[in-house]
Amino acid sequence: MVHPPVADIPPGSLPSGSVPQVDVPANGLPALAPLPPAVPRQGSVVGSAVTDAVVSGLLTGLLLLPLVGFRATESGSGPLGLTYRFGLVAVFAGIVAVLRLVLNLTVWRRGRKVKTSEGPSAFATLALKAAPALRPAFFSFAIAYPFLAILLSGGLSPSRYWVDLGIYVLTYVMLGWGLNIVVGLAGLLDLGYVAFYAVGAYTFALLSTSVPVNDFFAGHLGEGFWTAWSFWLCLPVSGILAAFWGVILGFPVLRLRGDYLAIVTLAFGEIIRLVLINWVSLTNGGAGISSIPPISFFGVPFNATDEGFAAKYGLDFDSMHRIIFLYFVILALAALTALVTIRLRQMPVGRAWEALREDEIACRSLGINTTLTKLTAFATGAMFGGFAGAFFAVRVRFVSPESFTFMESAVILAIVVLGGMGSQMGVAGAAILLIGGMEMLRNLSFLKADFLFGPDFDPSLYRMLIFGFAMVAVMVWRPRGLVSSRLPTIFLKERKAVSSALVKEGHG
Amino acid sequence: MEVFLQQLINGLTLGSIYGLIAIGYTMVFGIIGMVNFAHGDVFMVSAFIGLICVLLLTTVLGMSSIFLILAITLVVAMVFTGLVSWAIERVAYRPLRGSFRLAPMISAIGMSILLSNFVQVAQGPRNKPLPPMVPDVFVVMERNGYEVTLAYKQIIIMVVTATLLAGFWWLVQKTSLGRAQRACEQDRKMAALLGVNVDLTISLTFVIGAALAAVAGVMYLMYYGVVNFADGFVPGVKAFTAAVLGGIGSLPGAVLGGLLIGLIETLWSAYFSIEYKDVAAFSILVVTLIFLPQGLLGRPEVEKV
Amino acid sequence: MASLDPVAGARAPILAVDHLSMRFGGLIAVNDVSFVAARGEVTAVIGPNGAGKTTVFNCITGFYKPSAGRLALFHGGAATPDELDAVTASGLSWGRTGAGALYLLERLPDHKVASWARVARTFQNIRLFSGMTVLENLLVAQHMSLTSAGLLNPAALLNLPSWKRQQKGAMDKALYWLDQIGLMERADDPAGDLPYGDQRRLEIARAMCTNPVLLCLDEPAAGLNPRESAALNELLLSIRRDHDTSILLIEHDMSVVMEISDHVVVLEYGCKIADGTPQEVRTDPKVIASYLGVEEDEAAVVEAEVGA
Numbered sequence A: 001m002v003h004p005p006v007a008d009i010p011p012g013s014l015p016s017g018s019v020p021q022v023d024v025p026a027n028g029l030p031a032l033a034p035l036p037p038a039v040p041r042q043g044s045v046v047g048s049a050v051t052d053a054v055v056s057g058l059l060t061g062l063l064l065l066p067l068v069g070f071r072a073t074e075s076g077s078g079p080l081g082l083t084y085r086f087g088l089v090a091v092f093a094g095i096v097a098v099l100r101l102v103l104n105l106t107v108w109r110r111g112r113k114v115k116t117s118e119g120p121s122a123f124a125t126l127a128l129k130a131a132p133a134l135r136p137a138f139f140s141f142a143i144a145y146p147f148l149a150i151l152l153s154g155g156l157s158p159s160r161y162w163v164d165l166g167i168y169v170l171t172y173v174m175l176g177w178g179l180n181i182v183v184g185l186a187g188l189l190d191l192g193y194v195a196f197y198a199v200g201a202y203t204f205a206l207l208s209t210s211v212p213v214n215d216f217f218a219g220h221l222g223e224g225f226w227t228a229w230s231f232w233l234c235l236p237v238s239g240i241l242a243a244f245w246g247v248i249l250g251f252p253v254l255r256l257r258g259d260y261l262a263i264v265t266l267a268f269g270e271i272i273r274l275v276l277i278n279w280v281s282l283t284n285g286g287a288g289i290s291s292i293p294p295i296s297f298f299g300v301p302f303n304a305t306d307e308g309f310a311a312k313y314g315l316d317f318d319s320m321h322r323i324i325f326l327y328f329v330i331l332a333l334a335a336l337t338a339l340v341t342i343r344l345r346q347m348p349v350g351r352a353w354e355a356l357r358e359d360e361i362a363c364r365s366l367g368i369n370t371t372l373t374k375l376t377a378f379a380t381g382a383m384f385g386g387f388a389g390a391f392f393a394v395r396v397r398f399v400s401p402e403s404f405t406f407m408e409s410a411v412i413l414a415i416v417v418l419g420g421m422g423s424q425m426g427v428a429g430a431a432i433l434l435i436g437g438m439e440m441l442r443n444l445s446f447l448k449a450d451f452l453f454g455p456d457f458d459p460s461l462y463r464m465l466i467f468g469f470a471m472v473a474v475m476v477w478r479p480r481g482l483v484s485s486r487l488p489t490i491f492l493k494e495r496k497a498v499s500s501a502l503v504k505e506g507h508g
Numbered sequence B: 001m002e003v004f005l006q007q008l009i010n011g012l013t014l015g016s017i018y019g020l021i022a023i024g025y026t027m028v029f030g031i032i033g034m035v036n037f038a039h040g041d042v043f044m045v046s047a048f049i050g051l052i053c054v055l056l057l058t059t060v061l062g063m064s065s066i067f068l069i070l071a072i073t074l075v076v077a078m079v080f081t082g083l084v085s086w087a088i089e090r091v092a093y094r095p096l097r098g099s100f101r102l103a104p105m106i107s108a109i110g111m112s113i114l115l116s117n118f119v120q121v122a123q124g125p126r127n128k129p130l131p132p133m134v135p136d137v138f139v140v141m142e143r144n145g146y147e148v149t150l151a152y153k154q155i156i157i158m159v160v161t162a163t164l165l166a167g168f169w170w171l172v173q174k175t176s177l178g179r180a181q182r183a184c185e186q187d188r189k190m191a192a193l194l195g196v197n198v199d200l201t202i203s204l205t206f207v208i209g210a211a212l213a214a215v216a217g218v219m220y221l222m223y224y225g226v227v228n229f230a231d232g233f234v235p236g237v238k239a240f241t242a243a244v245l246g247g248i249g250s251l252p253g254a255v256l257g258g259l260l261i262g263l264i265e266t267l268w269s270a271y272f273s274i275e276y277k278d279v280a281a282f283s284i285l286v287v288t289l290i291f292l293p294q295g296l297l298g299r300p301e302v303e304k305v
Numbered sequence C: 001m002a003s004l005d006p007v008a009g010a011r012a013p014i015l016a017v018d019h020l021s022m023r024f025g026g027l028i029a030v031n032d033v034s035f036v037a038a039r040g041e042v043t044a045v046i047g048p049n050g051a052g053k054t055t056v057f058n059c060i061t062g063f064y065k066p067s068a069g070r071l072a073l074f075h076g077g078a079a080t081p082d083e084l085d086a087v088t089a090s091g092l093s094w095g096r097t098g099a100g101a102l103y104l105l106e107r108l109p110d111h112k113v114a115s116w117a118r119v120a121r122t123f124q125n126i127r128l129f130s131g132m133t134v135l136e137n138l139l140v141a142q143h144m145s146l147t148s149a150g151l152l153n154p155a156a157l158l159n160l161p162s163w164k165r166q167q168k169g170a171m172d173k174a175l176y177w178l179d180q181i182g183l184m185e186r187a188d189d190p191a192g193d194l195p196y197g198d199q200r201r202l203e204i205a206r207a208m209c210t211n212p213v214l215l216c217l218d219e220p221a222a223g224l225n226p227r228e229s230a231a232l233n234e235l236l237l238s239i240r241r242d243h244d245t246s247i248l249l250i251e252h253d254m255s256v257v258m259e260i261s262d263h264v265v266v267l268e269y270g271c272k273i274a275d276g277t278p279q280e281v282r283t284d285p286k287v288i289a290s291y292l293g294v295e296e297d298e299a300a301v302v303e304a305e306v307g308a
């Protein structure tokens, strides 16, 4: 056996996040002859804690040395130069060492019982207890939210930020719920969900603005054909087209098992994005499609004219009317997603999805056509993605391939997994946490203060860094997500949650 | 004909780089059944480490021997990238081993985001150009005024790749580490009972994969002379495509797949459209997985009922 | 083609296995096996480990495509040899016959073997939906009868009265089977939480919820204690008595085989070595030599060879 230096590093000597001193070898097998846990003397505890902290600090320093310690700097048009930041490396190494030392001496004390994740967790029990009340509470709050925002921020205009944030979060709640059908219920790993979001968005954008598309329809169906089409007519078209794409893409790939399916869907997502970039004559390429018409109140425009929403309903014109209306539109769409999912779960097809996630072979032995069942899950999920996409287009009034990168898929998937696959409330919670949290990170401008990092500091750069870190940390902390137990769809006497240990995750 | 020959040379060069990255994917998948999404970004990190090292050697230490610089840079990049990959496995994947299948995947995606943004923050978002390191080329043949050239850097890439692959092959075929790896692939629990240090074996797999990615990173830097924090994703996905095309889990398959993807990409760009070259690569991935899920050299999977 | 085996005597056959072979690369797991399972009977397939029993089941239920052979299943009553040949020659996977219908199982994909030909099965390693409740497991099994109006049936989506009636029927059936297997009390528990014996019975009940004409059980008594084993026998006998379902059974436990089967087929190394009533098989010298009479230490040798 080759013994490289890494073998000498004591277990648990890592910068952060690792599980230390578990008395089970990390290969998952209990030690054959466990020694009785000797009560360690105080001195040795402190000693080993200090050694461990020093080693972690040194390792951190070593890891950060090349890319933090040095920086390749541009100087005008000349060749790159180097600047040195060894102080920064030392600071980070010091922070890690001290943190590690404190943790070693407190939380991570040897002999501390290692928490096992058997049985329903505290979250799960709580979720189950609160479940009946949670949904109505969530929806009532969601309905009251814009009014609360107006009240608390003191007026229509100042509430804009909060209502916008609500719209933003709800869009992700809806996307999470849509993807949840595919990943959480049917157990199909889809890394290209953003493709359907893009199909929805571009469908609306093209139908409402594109000259070639309109000419095509006018040429075939008469000049006047297109003029009256509004968001409300395009919305179902977007959903149907997205579902259609779901079927087209799903059909060949749904035979593949888990990871392969994930990769193929990722590739499809990228292909669609690249086509959007390169098919300039239709999509205007990377520049995107702008001046998409704004949403109307079922035909009544939100403008200051006499025909406008405000005049018609005797209000003073305010641009916030449209924003608040958008909020309720996305709320309604999200609610639709949730209700349809709840209903589908109680139907044979929804049960078949979950059964598929549990055991595909058993499904086939019961006569369930697994390809068709997967396809419905894929298409249903895609349809809601398409709705959300159309909504995105009408809200932002600008679409470009930039909005539909792999990152977007990854974020939506992270919401589903972090929420606890299959649980709607969990997914909603995760969307609020993740997206709300990310937005909060935008407001780090206090760091620009002179005594901290100075005005040159760009806090928004750190947003994605922290986001990535949070994704890893949350997974390590709760691999099965916030709400990991499953609620049965039907019961005879009593609804009991099924612990995550029994619920499978699907293989296809 | 001449164009074809030129593209063949370019494609093989590019393919060597993909092949080196693909080995990391294939080994990790083989041993713990996980798609290491962060591997592409590990490759990007290694290119940056190489960049810093080259700058340090040239501007600070004033070295001028290209071969010495390259050799030192290779070693430094391999060591540091191996360390990074080891730390990633230890922090982000090991605690999730044996749990929920999606958890390590999400963790890896998080790691990938973390790495690219870390480099963006630490080194800045702009392209980092280097002056051409090995600019010389020699003309292989000339006909009708069209010169087919072979750059020295292409030769270096191919020679380094071939040498390292030979060494690597020896490592996994002839040493106890390779045996331990194969044992872990078959059955991790059983291997542990038989005295194989599973944790160490998996760690070393990550380290070796990263070291090969680091070679690819340094070669990439030398070949293109520029690197950016976002350069991990696309080569990563293409290398993964290569691994899948060759048959995931198969080491010769990864190299073969890498060469094929490199060739297809350059030939596609030359004869069809350069805009759609990535679409071509992704389409190959899709088509392979649909029609030949076990890849060219992989073993077909049997479904036991 | 061989005619229907005379061993089944006067009873109408439900399944005729004709020259079935299954090859995995160089390994011949099933070698030219023919037998007939009669309607309303319990047919047992026995044989040492690795004899190819499960492989025969996998071929019958469509999970494996046989390398050669014909698997004919009869609905209603047996087809005449002419009808059988006509359907075989037609290239179709099924055909109507005077008595009902005839399915060539080797031409059907697995889910259609279950949904069209109505052959249900259980697995050697239990395959329940462990994260779903016992009741849900039984409802999933009724998928086919509930989705006749399409997967996204609007009546179901809107929960219309017609759908509620259908749903009630499904529930009643699930409750009937819960009662039969004595798990009424545990209806709301996850299937994965049940003791092993209960899981075995639940798997059988789940298979029965698909209304099968033929039920294939792969070692249902494996790992059961004597009390559970007795309960299982009773369940199987009641299925044969009260339902129009014939049973094909793989079993190692000879007491179960002798007690409930009407007809026994013995496999060894992929070949059929005996076929007859339990009494005949029990006294068959070949069977005694190769299977029943194998001593403990010899059995170990056989197992090692087979790689079980």
Ligand SMILES: Nc1ncnc2c1ncn2[C@@H]1O[C@H](COP(=O)(O)OP(=O)(O)OP(=O)(O)O)[C@@H](O)[C@H]1O
Pocket: B302, B303, B304, C024, C027, C029, C047, C048, C049, C050, C051, C052, C053, C054, C055, C056, C124, C306, C308
């Ligand atoms: N999918 C497969 N691929 C390759 N070989 C297989 C496959 N399925 C079964 N076999 C082989 O076929 C032979 C028969 O296996 P089978 O499972 O049918 O035996 P069995 O009679 O059911 O044994 P047991 O009593 O142990 O269940 C075995 O040697 C087995 O290894």
Ligand SMILES: [Mg+2]
Pocket: C053, C054, C055, C124
């Ligand atoms: Mg068997």
